[in-house]
Amino acid sequence: MGEVEEVKLLMTGLSPFAGRIIWALKLKGVEFESVEEDLTNKSDLLLQSNPVHQKIPVLIHNGKPVSESLVIMEYIDEVWNQTCPLLPADPHQRALTRFWAKFVDEKVTSI
Secondary structure (H helix, E strand, O other): OOOOOOOEEEEEOOHHHHHHHHHHHHHHHOEEEEEEEEOOOOHHHHHHHHHOOOOOOOEOOEEEEEHHHHHHHHHHHOOOOOOOOHHHOOOOHHHHHHHHHHHHHHHOOOO
């Protein structure tokens, strides 16, 4: 019998960055707990899990935090690799996908 995994996502319901993580976890069939954060009164869990930026989303997998949505997406794809990959197999197509994801991130945060 395999180890029970604990997966938590620190997020707010309005975050498009958390939305992409939810989409990826559901696509991969990963069960997770959503933890709503009040960004005006950040929890100790958020501050400890992301001490550099102190922002969401943060994925906590078996007690180990991963922050920054694009980094979390790659982590999800590597850890739960037995089901549909999030990125194309072709290196050039993966690079293009990463380019557009970064481009969208920069545009969303500059609004």
